[in-house]
Amino acid sequence: MADLRSLEIFYWAASLCSFRKAAERMNTSQPAVSQRIAALEDEFGVRLFERRARSVALTPKGRDLLGYAERFLHLRTEMMRSVAGPGAMRGVLRLGVSETIVHTWLMRFIARMNETHPGVTVDIAVDISPNMRDALLNRDLDLAFLVGPITMPSLVNLPLCSVSLAWIAAPQLDLGPGEVSLASLLRHPLITYPKNTNPYVSLREMLARSDLPPPRLHSNASLSTIVRMAREGIGIGVIPPEVVRRDLEEGALRVIAPAPALPDIAFTATYASLPDSGLAAEAARLACEVAAAPDWRQ
DSSP: OOOHHHHHHHHHHHHHTOHHHHHHHTTSOHHHHHHHHHHHHHHHTSOOEEEOSSOEEEOHHHHHHHHHHHHHHHHHHHHHHHHSOGGGOOEEEEEEEOHHHHTTTHHHHHHHHHHHOTTEEEEEEEOOHHHHHHHHHTTSOSEEEEESOOOOTTEEEEEEEEEOOEEEEOTTSOOOSSSOOHHHHTTSOEEESOTTSHHHHHHHHHHHTSSSOOOOEEEOSOHHHHHHHHHTTSSEEEEOGGGGHHHHHHTSSEEOOSOOOOOOEEEEEEEEOOTTTHHHHHHHHHHHHHHHOGGGGO
């Protein structure tokens, strides 16, 4: 009788079209994957995969088995949700995180995970949302806290939080007296998120609708670098105030107000809808609880 571990390895080899990638996903070796697949083929007396130079493809009988393997894995996930306590969860959660979340409530989430699911290890990768979307689709991440939602049928999106964008600058930056106009802001370089992100695109579109000369708009993948540049008076940061709360309290930076309004950034906890996504779904639910607490904004 095929055991659940072998069926899980088979499922990932079929989904990823690679024994090597299945080995990485299952935290085992490629020879161990090959042995498991060979044992399944011996047990059923059929070939499950066509071996190619750099990939594998399911045979007709392999496609039949894939449906049963998915049902077994779904049933295991339902059983764990229904019967097992939170402490029974084991494994590695590959988590992608936007840097904005790192600077706000990520540490609270990690503390809750350690407390609630002590058997789970969280591997964190900080990246921009487009890259994390691709990593979810390629099965390189289990869960991501990103700018969303990502409207694809294979992905589940849970609303996390929204953060506001503001014009933030060093006190010594000369913006003139009284209300700050967009023209006054654009006398200085603007520093914000990378070009292929929603905040950058929204800012660029807003500026394009004005009748003002094109701005000096600098993009940067490192939020910490944006903050450093704003502190040193190189330009005006277009970032959430929550990530520079301490700088604002100490007077190293200030929010320029009143100034033209900027759109909020909405974040989601996004994961792939897979037969074994129980850990990702539980972590996403916990993240929603942490993000909903008001104290991280204060």
